[in-house]
Amino acid sequence: MGQILGENVKSFVANALHWISAAVFVSTLSLGLYMTSLEFMHPWYNSAPDFHKSTGIAVFFLVAIRSVWRFFFIEPAPIPGGDWKRSVDPILHRGFYFLFFGITFCGYLIPTADGRGVEFFGLFEVPALFSYKEPQEEIAGTLHLSLVFLTLCLALLHTRINIRRCASKFKSLFKLSS
Amino acid sequence: MKRLSLLAAFVMAVVIMLPGALRAEEYVIDTKKSHAFIEFKISHLGFSWILGRFNTFEGEFTFNEEDPAKSKVSVTIDTASVDTNLAERDKHLRSDEFLDVKKYPKANFKSTSIKLTGEDTAVIKGDFTLRGVTREIELNAKHIGAGKDPWGGFRRGFEGVTTFALHDYDMTYNLGPASKEIEIFISFEGLKKK
Structure with missing residues (x-):
């Protein structure tokens, strides 16, 4: 199957998935922090969490597709050079998949603790598969937030490792187009 | 002789007091088989009610048949x-904006006085501690019934209603003007201690 797609297509899809998941993840996270600060009387008090759940489900599927893509088609290019970055970044990469799955799964466990499913933009519903009631929502909630902070720290490290390479790539892209 | 009469007086005192002591029957509230409920009701925007309950609590009471006003009741709530049948709402209610359960895992009620108001009704005054705040509340109580159950025990049941402002217990989260007060309904059956 690997031969059907050209190298360019494979890496384009992998790159697109990387940046789309990153963007959706950061937006979902920001919305999550924002919505918990909303007052009961705020017009978005109900809609913001609904939206957060939908984009959270999107993160889950994006990361799922991305890991399948990685497994079958293309692994991220190794970092040039031979220092610590080269050995740390692949571990980080794999770690992110587990973290994203962990965060979205814990998030999913909060509203489903009472047996209710979660909706994806009103299109379909992910049913509640694990409903152990209290204290499920409490434990899942604590884990959900803790894993987010852990991911944020690792994402900073990931950015620090890759920023130079990324910047030079963008530069060459602009050079090519001009 | 003097010692003997003292002993006689003591025995007589015990004999006289014993029935009185026996009359103050002791009961444990039957939470084991859940014949006891603590439910509450609060307005949602003034349009309808949100009903909820506390699933875990324990309590006991004494009942004085001769003089019911001398009865006592105490309940401790987890x-x-x-x-409230919505995990997300319950999570919010457990947070420091409402019950703050990490800091205040228990709430409790202890009766201080009982005033009979009718054949089977009474006003039970007591100290209710919630969120670390203790205030006196009044329960409008009713004795529902008592008797032998089919399994060899003796049971006695009551119900009671009270209303208080959330603000009284330092819960100041804004739920809108219609939702400032909460009504508590408690119904329980006591199993007589053997």
């Missing part, structure tokens, strides 16, 4: 067991 605040984390709040249940």
